[in-house]
Amino acid sequence: MISKSMSPRVENSSAIRAMFEEGLRMARIVGPENVYDFSLGNPNVPAPPEVNQAIIDVVKTEDPIKLHGYMVNSGFDETRQAVADDLNDRYGTKYGISNIVMSTGAAMCMNIIFRCILDIDDEVIVSAPYFVDYTNYVSNWHGKLEVLPANPEGGFMPRMDELEKRINKKTKAVIINNPNNPTGVIYPESVIKEIAAILEKKQKELGTVIYLIADEPYRELVYDGTQVPHIPDYYDNALVCYSYSKSLSLAGERIGYVVVPDRSDQAEQFKIALGIANRISGAINAPSLIQLALARCLRTKVDIDFYKRNGQDLYEALTDAGFDCLKPQGAFYLWMKSPDADEKAFVEALKEEHILVTPGSAFAGPGYVRFSYCVAHETIERATPGFKRIGQKYFH
Amino acid sequence: MISKSMSPRVENSSAIRAMFEEGLRMARIVGPENVYDFSLGNPNVPAPPEVNQAIIDVVKTEDPIKLHGYMVNSGFDETRQAVADDLNDRYGTKYGISNIVMSTGAAMCMNIIFRCILDIDDEVIVSAPYFVDYTNYVSNWHGKLEVLPANPEGGFMPRMDELEKRINKKTKAVIINNPNNPTGVIYPESVIKEIAAILEKKQKELGTVIYLIADEPYRELVYDGTQVPHIPDYYDNALVCYSYSKSLSLAGERIGYVVVPDRSDQAEQFKIALGIANRISGAINAPSLIQLALARCLRTKVDIDFYKRNGQDLYEALTDAGFDCLKPQGAFYLWMKSPDADEKAFVEALKEEHILVTPGSAFAGPGYVRFSYCVAHETIERATPGFKRIGQKYFH
Numbered sequence: 001m002i003s004k005s006m007s008p009r010v011e012n013s014s015a016i017r018a019m020f021e022e023g024l025r026m027a028r029i030v031g032p033e034n035v036y037d038f039s040l041g042n043p044n045v046p047a048p049p050e051v052n053q054a055i056i057d058v059v060k061t062e063d064p065i066k067l068h069g070y071m072v073n074s075g076f077d078e079t080r081q082a083v084a085d086d087l088n089d090r091y092g093t094k095y096g097i098s099n100i101v102m103s104t105g106a107a108m109c110m111n112i113i114f115r116c117i118l119d120i121d122d123e124v125i126v127s128a129p130y131f132v133d134y135t136n137y138v139s140n141w142h143g144k145l146e147v148l149p150a151n152p153e154g155g156f157m158p159r160m161d162e163l164e165k166r167i168n169k170k171t172k173a174v175i176i177n178n179p180n181n182p183t184g185v186i187y188p189e190s191v192i193k194e195i196a197a198i199l200e201k202k203q204k205e206l207g208t209v210i211y212l213i214a215d216e217p218y219r220e221l222v223y224d225g226t227q228v229p230h231i232p233d234y235y236d237n238a239l240v241c242y243s244y245s246k247s248l249s250l251a252g253e254r255i256g257y258v259v260v261p262d263r264s265d266q267a268e269q270f271k272i273a274l275g276i277a278n279r280i281s282g283a284i285n286a287p288s289l290i291q292l293a294l295a296r297c298l299r300t301k302v303d304i305d306f307y308k309r310n311g312q313d314l315y316e317a318l319t320d321a322g323f324d325c326l327k328p329q330g331a332f333y334l335w336m337k338s339p340d341a342d343e344k345a346f347v348e349a350l351k352e353e354h355i356l357v358t359p360g361s362a363f364a365g366p367g368y369v370r371f372s373y374c375v376a377h378e379t380i381e382r383a384t385p386g387f388k389r390i391g392q393k394y395f396h
Numbered sequence: 397m398i399s400k401s402m403s404p405r406v407e408n409s410s411a412i413r414a415m416f417e418e419g420l421r422m423a424r425i426v427g428p429e430n431v432y433d434f435s436l437g438n439p440n441v442p443a444p445p446e447v448n449q450a451i452i453d454v455v456k457t458e459d460p461i462k463l464h465g466y467m468v469n470s471g472f473d474e475t476r477q478a479v480a481d482d483l484n485d486r487y488g489t490k491y492g493i494s495n496i497v498m499s500t501g502a503a504m505c506m507n508i509i510f511r512c513i514l515d516i517d518d519e520v521i522v523s524a525p526y527f528v529d530y531t532n533y534v535s536n537w538h539g540k541l542e543v544l545p546a547n548p549e550g551g552f553m554p555r556m557d558e559l560e561k562r563i564n565k566k567t568k569a570v571i572i573n574n575p576n577n578p579t580g581v582i583y584p585e586s587v588i589k590e591i592a593a594i595l596e597k598k599q600k601e602l603g604t605v606i607y608l609i610a611d612e613p614y615r616e617l618v619y620d621g622t623q624v625p626h627i628p629d630y631y632d633n634a635l636v637c638y639s640y641s642k643s644l645s646l647a648g649e650r651i652g653y654v655v656v657p658d659r660s661d662q663a664e665q666f667k668i669a670l671g672i673a674n675r676i677s678g679a680i681n682a683p684s685l686i687q688l689a690l691a692r693c694l695r696t697k698v699d700i701d702f703y704k705r706n707g708q709d710l711y712e713a714l715t716d717a718g719f720d721c722l723k724p725q726g727a728f729y730l731w732m733k734s735p736d737a738d739e740k741a742f743v744e745a746l747k748e749e750h751i752l753v754t755p756g757s758a759f760a761g762p763g764y765v766r767f768s769y770c771v772a773h774e775t776i777e778r779a780t781p782g783f784k785r786i787g788q789k790y791f792h
Contacts, residue, residue, distance in 0.1 A: 001568075001605040001661055002669050003515045009676070010669045046460035055685070059451055064442035069648045104500055104650065108678035115536070119399045120516075136676035140511070142538060172397075209397040252465045252684025254500065254650075265397055273398050273406045280405070280532035282504035287683045288648025289451070 009136075023356055030354055036383035037356045038371040041181070041332070043249040045307070045374070050300040051248055054293040062292055073275040073285050075102030075257070079295040083257055086299055091230040099261065101274040102286040104254035106217045106243035110137045110175075112277035113213060113239055113258060116270065117172045118143040125166055126175040127151070127158035129182050129335075129365025131215075134175055143172070150365055156183045156326065156335070157191050160198060167202045173211040174199065178228055179218040179330025182363045182370040184311070186222060186329045189229045196235035203237070209265045214240045217256070218331035220247035220301055223308045226329050232261040239264065244294065246332075249302050255286045255294060307332045310373040310380060317384045318371075321391030334371040335360075339394035343369050349393070353386030405532075419752055426750055432779035433752045434767040437577070437728070439645040441703070441770070446696040447644055450689040458688055469671040469681050471498030471653070475691040479653055482695055487626040495657065497670040498682040500650035502613045502639035506533045506571075508673035509609060509635055509654060512666065513568045514539040521562055522571040523547070523554035525578050525731075525761025527611075530571055539568070546761055552579045552722065552731070553587050556594060563598045569607040570595065574624055575614040575726025578759045578766040580707070582618060582725045585625045592631040599633070605661045608634045613652070614727035616643035616697055619704045622725050628657040635660065640690065642728075645698050651682045651690060703728045706769040706776060713780045714767075717787030730767040731756075735790035739765050745789070749782030 002010060019039070027035045058067060074080065077097050084095035103109045114124070118141040126134055127148040138145040148162045163174070174195065179186045187195075199210050214231040219242065222228060232238040243256030260271050278285060285291075311328035318325050324337040340346040343366060347359045350369075360368030373380070398406060415435070423431045454463060470476065473493050480491035499505045510520070514537040522530055523544040534541040544558045559570070570591065575582045583591075595606050610627040615638065618624060628634040639652030656667050674681060681687075707724035714721050720733040736742040739762060743755045746765075756764030769776070 001513065002665060003513050003518070003568075005515055006512050006669050006673070009672050010665050013668055013672055042461075042466045044461060047464050051464075052455050052460075055455055056452055059448050064448075065438075065440060065645075067648075068443050068447075068646045070438045071648060104678065104683075105680060107675075107680055111678035116402050117397065117399050119401055120538070122399070133676055137678065140676060141536075142516070172399075249461075250464045252463075252467060252681060252687075254680055254683050269398060269406050272409055273402050276405050276409055277402070279503075280529055280536060281677070282500065282507035282533065283679065284501060284503055284650055285648060287500075287650050287686065289686070290683065291648075 026351075026354055033382075035354045035356065036379050036386065038373065038375060039356045039358050041372050041374065043246055043251055043302070043374050044376070045249055045302045047249040048297070048300040048302060050297040051250070051293065054297040055289065057296065058289060058292040067292065068288055071285060071288060073278040074271070075100070075286055076288070076291050076295065079291040080257075082295040082298055087259065091233070093230070093232070095259065098271055099259055101258045101260065101271065101278070102291060103256060103258065103278055104283045104286050105245060105256045106215055106241045107133065107137070108254070108281070108283045109241035109243070109256050109258045110134070110213065110215060111140060112274050112281055112283065113211070113241070114138055114141045114143060115277040115281055116273040117211060121170060122172045123168070123170045124173045124175060125163065125171060127163075129156070129360060129363035129368070130175070131177055131181045132362060147364055156180070156185050157187060158195065160194050163195065164198050164202070167198070167206070167210065169206055169208060171202075171208070171210055173213050175213045175215060176231070177215045179222060181218065181331055182333050182358070182360070182365065183326055183335040184328040184331050184333040185326060186226050186228060192229045192231060192234045199235060199237070209237055212238045214238060216240060217243040217246050221304060221307055221332060222330040223311060223328065228330070232259065232263070236261070236263040237265050244298070247301055248298070250290070253287060253290045255290050307374065310375065310377055313377065314371060314373045314380050317380060317387050321387040322395040323387070323391060328373070332372060332374040334373060336369050336371060338367055338369055341367060343367055349390060353383070353390055355383055355386050418747075422747075422750055429778070431750045431752065432775050432782065434769065434771060435752045435754050437768050437770065439642055439647055439698070439770050440772065441645055441698045443645040444693070444696040444698060446693040447646070447689065450693040451685065453692065454685060454688045463688065464684055467681060467684060469674040470667070471496070471682055472684070472687050472691065475687040478691040478694055483655065487629070489626070489628070491655065494667055495655055497654045497656065497667065497674070498687060499652060499654065499674055500679045500682050501641060501652045502611055502637045503529065503533070504650070504677070504679045505637035505639070505652050505654045506530070506609065506611060507536060508670050508677055508679065509607070509637070510534055510537045510539060511673040511677055512669040513607060517566060518568045519564070519566045520569045520571060521559065521567060523559075525552070525756060525759035525764070526571070527573055527577045528758060543760055552576070552581050553583060554591065556590050559591065560594050560598065563594070563602070563606065565602055565604060567598075567604070567606055569609050571609045571611060572627070573611045575618060577614065577727055578729050578754070578756070578761065579722055579731040580724040580727050580729040581722060582622050582624060588625045588627060588630045595631060595633070605633055610634060610636045612636060613639040613642050617700060617703055617728060618726040619707060619724065624726070628655065628659070632657070632659040633661050640694070643697055644694070646686070649683060649686045651686050703770065706771065706773055709773065710767060710769045710776050713776060713783050717783040718791040719783070719787060724769070728768060728770040730769060732765050732767060734763055734765055737763060739763055745786060749779070749786055751779055751782050
């Protein structure tokens with residue numbers, strides 16, 4: 001029998017499947033080339049050739065027992081060292097092997113962190129709109145996700161007054177997702193400093209430890225030279241979650257890491273705790289072959305210009321059609337105000353043009369929709385007349 | 397700050413690290429070839445060459461987006477079909493794609509099952525001695541693991557009277573680990589039938605659903621023609637967890653599956669629930685490249701004879717030296733009665749001969765020790781004089 005905790009999740013999933021199936025049904029009727037699906041976040045730029053070459057190289061040259069065998073739960077030394085070196089070169093940090101804990105992608109990185117810091121009814125704060133599965137990552141460990149109201153007037157930066165108000169003795173962490181899914185904005189240094197100041201103040205006031213968890217799977221997908229601040233430079237109790245799902249298009253391979261800075265609370269024990277959490281959560285370790293390959297190629301990147309061009313052209317097409325969009329700064333998402341206060345009705349209207357997007361309420365951001373632009377450029381071109389027709393319907 | 401739930405686990409881990417470090421220290425003093433380490437469960441037979449060939453083939457021929465991309469959380473259709481076909485050929489079952497949910501190894505398979513069936517304070521039963529991390533897999537989801545006392549008189553089969561007594565309204569599952577870690581015994585058909593009868597009876601009596609979870613990572617490692625019964629043939633609410641960690645020596649790659657038989661409770665919803673649990677637990681999916689490779693080679697097996705010979709020779713060496721051992725039937729573990737009622741003192745005595753084993757109390761089986769014989773055969777040969785000397789010390 002499915003548990004009380006799981007049952008509602010199974011019921012909700014039927015709505016998502018219905019949407020997916022509607023897309024398939026539409027494709028059967030009008031042809032897949034005439035369905036413009038902006039609803040999925042699956043990278044559509046192939047992994048760089050260096051990745052596949054590295055995989056073949058390690059298969060051919062690595063000790064066969066090591067290649068597919070267990071290692072310490074936190075990962076191979078050489079992979080962790082390569083990650084640390086890369087971060088050190090880019091951020092001027094001094095990370096070593098022990099500061100890096102490899103795990104099966106950013107989703108698992110967050111889960112093992114919550115396994116380490118949450119007891120029943122502890123709280124974690126995030127600002128709306130946010131990636132929905134944070135709710136699950138926190139409730140898995142019987143914590144509660146507290147959601148700050150969205151801040152459309154302030155460019156969807158967290159509302160600092162609300163953040164400060166919401167922190168209490170039970171607050172164990174604040175999540176920031178930078179660049180942000182679903183808004184595509186990047187929190188600049190000034191915002192990070194404000195958040196850090198509030199957390200410092202509240203830690204002192206309450207005598208507690210509040211982690212700032214930076215979920216950064218889109219860190220390399222930034223445009224126009226924008227920089228994503230390295231959070232541990234601004235706050236001691238920072239933890240960074242990273243994934244190679246997007247920067248190397250390895251989403252299916254499940255590989256990423258947590259950075260545990262030496263200045264963070266109980267750092268030495270926390271590094272051990274994360275390794276244990278890797279084991280007992282069932283992840284055990286990041287996949288061995290991909291770890292070894294990554295050690296040889298992790299400084300390569302996918303073709304970011306592909307996403308950049310998509311983001312620019314989608315933004316232009318939508319604003320030309322009269323829509324009110326946030327200019328994409330990073331990730332591969334565009335956040336657009338729905339011309340209908342009920343954005344679900346607007347999502348339905350878009351379907352008449354065979355355009356599929358995700359309603360903002362799926363991210364606790366009603367009144368908006370999310371376009372995911374990891375699509376063929378042609379999809380944007382071919383959808384543009386539809387954007388115009390829908391725009392005319394709403395704005396003229 | 398590390399949570400109350402996690403802190404004791406971090407403290408306990410220092411004992412394990414101390415043991416590991418003592419092994420390293422010993423190796424530095426007497427040379428690694430003179431340390432006989434029977435404490436680790438890392439397969440030491442390489443993956444069959446077909447696996448690496450399949451990896452290279454899929455890297456060279458597969459669509460690059462599919463190769464490393466997301467798929468449905470339950471896995472690629474072709475991999476699930478290959479798993480189903482393999483099971484059908486061997487057990488005469490009629491599994492299809494939907495009955496197989498791929499995940500990141502048996503440890504994660506168990507975690508996603510518990511994510512689906514446990515609410516706070518629900519109970520899961522296992523018989524001592526047992527693989528210690530079951531405690532964690534259950535307590536992750538705030539369930540309680542209830543441990544039946546060991547049954548040395550009955551060949552370490554579960555005590556049926558205790559099983560029946562321990563089942564109550566909160567009992568959601570019984571775990572059997574077959575072949576068994578740490579005892580190396582295989583539960584025969586007669587035992588499975590007895591367990592099934594008790595569960596059937598209690599389900600009716602209590603009006604509940606009690607899953608029988610078969611954790612079978614060692615299923616292919618069986619000797620002397622012994623067969624591991626296919627549990628769903630004996631009980632409707634059976635779930636099978638499998639891993640390729642041992643049968644293909646892919647422990648580091650994290651790949652395995654759950655079998656959800658159509659006759660099991662809420663089967664259709666349960667299949668969906670496991671996919672959701674894969675996603676929200678952070679596993680997301682079993683690694684994509686290895687899934688695709690596995691679809692091409694999953695019927696190959698590692699060299700089982702290597703383990704068989706090790707098990708036989710270790711058993712002979714230890715019984716010759718006077719020790720009381722269970723004859724290994726499967727897995728790569730040998731379970732031996734400690735000649736000292738305090739088996740930890742005996743473990744220390746073995747260290748004087750540079751022999752490292754795991755004390756039974758690490759498996760809730762005090763008074764015994766576990767030898768893991770996934771070692772070079774030479775290790776057994778070279779340790780034999782030490783076994784004799786220790787035997788003489790205790791038995792003469």
